[in-house]
């Protein structure tokens with residue numbers, strides 16, 4: 074398989090995760106994790122985020138790439154478990170494209 078054809082995008086990942094979540098009776102890490110509930114999926118995402126942050130301040134670039142791949146996979150799992158689609162997230166990002174990050178931050182509800 075060529076390098077280009079083995080690329081997996083966020084959309085691919087979301088589709089893989091959705092298919093594995095629905096694959097009853099098959100051995101699947103994805104399915105096992107989702108069956109443990111949103112809180113467990115959220116915990117795993119948090120762990121992977123910390124591991125990515127720690128890798129980023131180190132010197133091993135391959136570790137940053139590997140931890141980021143783990144992070145994106147676990148984000149896809151959490152969104153699946155929580156019933157949020159990438160389209161929902163892309164639409165939210167789209168709403169922000171015409172304002173600066175500082176304006177967006179100021180527009181958030183205070184709480």
Ligand SMILES: N=c1c2ncn([C@@H]3O[C@H](COP(=O)(O)OP(=O)(O)OP(=O)(O)O)[C@@H](O)[C@H]3O)c2ncn1[C@@H]1O[C@H](COP(=O)(O)O)[C@@H](O)[C@H]1O
Nearest residue numbers: 089090093094100101102103104106117120142143146147
């Ligand atoms: N991209 C991934 C992926 N990235 C990371 N992981 C798994 O995520 C787990 C997280 O690592 P940890 O060291 O935290 O695992 P652990 O110690 O077993 O964690 P616990 O869940 O027990 O707390 C590992 O078991 C990894 O194999 C992934 N598992 C699946 N995928 C994708 O999902 C597809 C379907 O996988 P299955 O659902 O297993 O069929 C695969 O073909 C891949 O495309």
